Amino acid sequence: MYGRDEKVSTTRLTAVQYGVLGIFLILAYGLWRLQVSQSDSYASLAEKNRTRDVPILAPRGRILDRNGRTIVDNYPSYTALLLRDSSRDLNADADLIAQGLHMEVKEVRERVHRMASMPQYEPIYLKDDITPDELAFIEAHRNELPELDTIMAHRRLYPKGGFMAHLIGYVGEVSEDMLNQPQWEFYNPGDVVGKSGVELEYNSVLMGKNGSRQVLVNSHGKEVGQLAEIPAEAGKPLRLTVDIDLQIAAEQALEGRNGAVVAMDPRTGEILAMVSRPTFDPNDFAVRVSKDQWTKLVTDADHPLLNKAIQAQLAPGSVFKIIMATAGMQEGIAEDMHVICNGGAVFYGRYFKCWVVAEHRTHGLVDISKAIYQSCDVFFYTLAEKLGIERIAKYATMFGLGQKTGIDLPQEASGLMPSEEWKLKNYRQKWFAGETISVGIGQGAVAATPIQLARAIGAISSGGQLVRPHVAFPNELPANVVPASTVPERVDVPIDPKNWEIITDAMADVVNPGGTAALSHLQGIDFAGKTGSAQTISNALKAKMGAAGKTQFKDNGWFAGVEPRRNPEIVVCVLLEEGEHGYLAARAAAQVIRAYVEEKQRAQPKLAGEKKRVEVGAVWATPDEELKAGKFVVDVGKPREMATGVR
């Protein structure tokens, strides 16, 4: 017997029992709520917990040249990351990790710190595109540093040194702005898409379809099993009309200068080469472009990101005289027109100089042929006065000036062909007859892109066959991808055969003794063309600025040339910014033309033996020698161990 002799109140004991019952009912209610009434939503939460969709990234299609040689390929790129489910002290390991990955210890710690509040299953990305020795370091330290891991993704491998960069373009993560546009609506954030050039234009061909794997993961995000797999569809390869050999020649022709080269087959519109300088290295964009790098590229006064072959809108200068000549001949004005050039003439009360006075010469008696190969300004001033702006504009527009050529590349510029209507519309002013005189020599308000001039000169040399340029073979593209263009594939602009002959012969004389580009004469090659030097500012303004103006605003040099002179197989348009003279541009064009002819002869070895080897009068080395010297050999990089056929 312990304690006082009285039993504990039975009522209270019973109360305790009911209390316990109450507790159990509450707990049972808790179970019922979770397991019966809301079971479905919790089951789906559990499902979401344990399954994860892991994308299988589809490799992007390769970009090939017209002969099937690889220009752009992919390479497996590894990203180093830290897993956080292992119980390692990441801060303590930071020293070794930083050393192995060639990073700053501070940077490693900072990345760890930045991710501290993120869910554990999210890995910390340390370094993109690690080198083979860094990869070897990770493999060798699997036991010491179990938290260090890698993931592999295919990255774009572009030719080095900015080779063909503008035509190819580059890829990047799809931006939010893009996703808001209808043509990108089916893409997902994080998708890598083309951002410019062919990569953008033919993104839907090149981009594969990502697959996915549904995997079973544990709470650390570690994969413990696979539930389903949808395989990835690799992107399709895209064959371009570009010929790498010719592209190399064009790149070399422009080396060290600013400007553009475009080479086209005027029979089909196939672009054979396209260069713009200065250039950029798209490989810098393939991983992650740093902000500094980007700022530098977009603020550079020479606009390295601009594809000048289709985006530079400049006064065509004397190259425009071929269109003038065609207009004059077709209108029956130029054929019998004779002008005496005394170094200038007065029109509408103003004195217009001919370029020749700078060399203390005059052209004397000039007819249409001499006007072309000597590029006599006075002749074309007179012709412009006789034609009037409306007829000039009509012919220029017929040959594609002032409008997009419809090339299958993004952001083509349309240039400008002034007319009375244009002036009235844009300036609310009447056209002054004096302005027509400047237009006659491709100055004034006229602005053209290199691709427009190549197309127009190619068309005139072909007897009026105006084609739409393109870089991909339309019949090789899936039906739904063929770019819709308002420009017809081919337009026949009638040119009288007699006129055609006169103009093309005069163009051939441009590179003959007495022509404006006589030094670019190619022995044994039926090379023809037209030089141009276009002022970037007016002479009056230049004089006012004195010496500073002379160096700062040098003229742009132009040359549009063909081979052979009639029904050409190739037309090349060269723009040399601040090139001062058209004959410099002519040299560059001659290089490309010569490379084209030589390549054609190499391609027919049996015939080549019979044919005389091309004599090259100019001082240029052969492209093969330059290739051996290492210029423009597309180095795909040893560490990446990828074989691309670019040479």
Add this chain to the structure above:
Amino acid sequence: MSRYISFRDFDWVLLLFVLIICGLGVMEIHSATEHTKFAGSHIRQVYWIAGGVGAMFLMSFISYQKLLDGVHWMYIACITALLSVMVFGQKYLGARRWVKLPGGNHFQPSEWVKLILILAVAKYFAEMQNRELSWTDFMKAGALVGVPMLMVLAQPDLGTALTYFPIAVMGLFLGGLSWRQAGAVVLVGALLMPVALHVLKPYQRERLTSFMSPEADAQGSGYQVNQSKIAIGSGGIWGSRNGSQTHLDFLPVPQTDFIFAAFAEEHGFVGALGLLLLYFVVLVRLTQNAQTAPDRAGTFVVMGVVAVLSFHILVNVGMVVGFMPVTGIPLPLMSYGGSSVLFMFLALGMVMNVRMRRFVN
């Protein structure tokens, strides 16, 4: 007085139900730890249970009346042990809960204090002469439990400290607490609530706030409760055989504090309700034993055990279903862990002790 004690008087029914629960616990520990680094825990748990049953039999032989005679010495020993923890304790994860014994063993006295407190409270109320509970008695009884409770709270170990609380409440209630007094206590408690919140350690406060809205911080401190609810909910009525929450490691510590969630996921509403029913049977059986106790002190001892057991169930199951904050209180008889199992069987030993002496006079 006859001192005849027979195993026939041992509560074999109670033991049966207790062992069924233990068996389910072992099964669940096995299932939850099968492919983890804790694999094999269920075997160790079986050893603990076997040891616990042995300790229970030993406990039942020493008359609880003898134990009550010496309870003040035990109480003093308790306070000394808790003091030594405060002074010499090993700091681990920011709390001093263990003392290192010679020979490398760790000793955590706060678990055993519970047993002593059950006895001390039983003795105090059994010897109390007044039928009505005076405020003085109230304060004395409160201090009896409150002093060790505050010491454990200072370790800090909120979870264990809280388990002392029901012992005092049960004693006061059965000892004649009037409704008026109860009301006053609740009122004062409510007024002291903000002060208590202020005293809480940041991690304790975080647990409380994450309890209020676990979804707000699903990956932080609300993570455990969230995953526990998902585990239970995805079990549905009949349970999910693969039990992905448990087996893919989403459910934290599924073999200890969250074992009920693991069980509920695998066996569903039906299984979990059955388990609750087993616990309820054990508690009812214990209360019956309390009623048949030979004296007032015996009743208080058994009801002390009832209080601790039901409080553990309430807080643990309440936690895994999201009704209670995360406190780190294991589910008695099921959760993996030596001290928890030993404590329960020693407490049951005391109950057997009381029952075997019911016909003593």
